[in-house]
Amino acid sequence: MQSSNLFEDLFPSLDGEQAFTLYEAVKDRLPFASHPTNSERHSGLLDVAPSVDAFVFDAFGVLNVGTTPIPGASDCIQELRRLGKKVFVLTNAASFNRNETFEKFNKLGFDFTHDELVTSRNAAELDLASFGPEHCWGVAATDTFRIEDLACQSLEITDDPETYENVSAFLFLSVQNWTEARQALLEKSLSQNPRPVVIANPDIVAPRGEYFSVEPGYFGHRMDRHYGIDVHFHGKPFPSVYDLVEERLQGSQIEPGRICMVGDTLHTDVLGGAARGWKTALVTDHGLFKGLDPELYIDKSGIRPDWMVGSI
The missing domain is CATH 3.40.50.1000 (HAD superfamily/HAD-like)
Incomplete structure (x- = not known):
């Protein structure tokens, strides 16, 4: 596996440890956040739903892996809606325009509206x-x-x-x-x-x-x-995309501490949500930490989610 030499090489193929090292190397460029001392483990997001009014989902490793939806993800979204929760997708995928992003999630079997889909490209285009x-x-x-x-x-x-x-x-x-x-x-x-x-x-x-x-x-x-x-x-963990989500929540009277960022990474999903004052949930079974012990990387990075779930 070729090392990145801290951004010296172009197009290196990296393993998980090398990828983690790169994110650690740029922490001075990332937002600062406070984190809880311990993470609570739960079987799914419905366990923490009483503490949350709006759930903001990363896509890869949380809702889908490639072109395959994660089993149970759509059902979870529907149940959260039934409970009166606001739901959004917040993705760093910038290749697609607004309509293409909508079609992508529609084909995956999710019924998100255009207003529930927030991308890093949205924020970049405003810039x-x-x-x-x-x-x-x-x-x-x-x-x-x-x-x-x-x-x-x-x-x-x-x-x-x-x-x-x-x-x-x-x-x-x-x-x-x-x-x-x-x-x-x-x-x-x-x-x-x-x-x-x-x-x-x-x-x-x-x-x-x-x-x-x-x-x-x-x-x-x-x-x-x-x-x-x-x-x-622009994109997680940087602030402009969180501005867009909170703008779409204006009028709902939802406090930041009642919003939860749900993702599979520490330096993007968890760090970005925590820096905004949101709650955070790390998904461990499908994305970055599939087959790994996330506690090892939580301890190394100091970035800790409020909750950990295998799948949503």
Whole structure:
């Protein structure tokens, strides 16, 4: 398994321990949070429902694994609705636009409304608008990306060096088509002409069966650490996505301590929710900690959820 050498290598294949080390290495860039001394273990979220008015779910490892819904997840959502709980999905997946995200969860068998789906891309697009209409954005995206999806001037950056010089800022939605050659072109261009970079998916890694691949957050932290570039991160654990959830809860009179972030990771889901003053629940059977002892990593990181459940 190739080591990342703390963001020196491009496209390393990492094991879980190396992925954890990368997140620990950037803790000074992540929000600060207080955590409980102990975590309560429960069989599922219905056990803690009396203490929560709104549940905010991560997707991978909580609701689905790839294109497969986790057994019982949809039933849990329906029961929480019946109990009068608000439900949201908060995902760092930035490849899809608003309608594509809705269709994804609909195909998985979930009946979330558009307003219940909050993505890191939503927050990133709001940030693009704040830069002003004069900016032209160079976008790293997937094969299905359409320039017209963004309400701003943009170009897809590829292998042509001129495209890197013809934009005034950069946006990472995905690294599906990103290459070492493109990263080299970007870093050369930024070293000669520094410009802002917006990362719409701050995940450093993603599970790929037996290993972890790197995600847009990896390249954002690399540029932040080694080149001093002005990098804007949107998505868990950074605050802009939590702003969006709380905006959608306005008028409901729900206090932060009655909101629960439910996820399978410590440095994104649990840390981000706790930094917001929310309760947190770590799911251990399907995502990052499947087959592992989460207590080992909780002790190492100091990031502790309020509750732990095998599955929701």
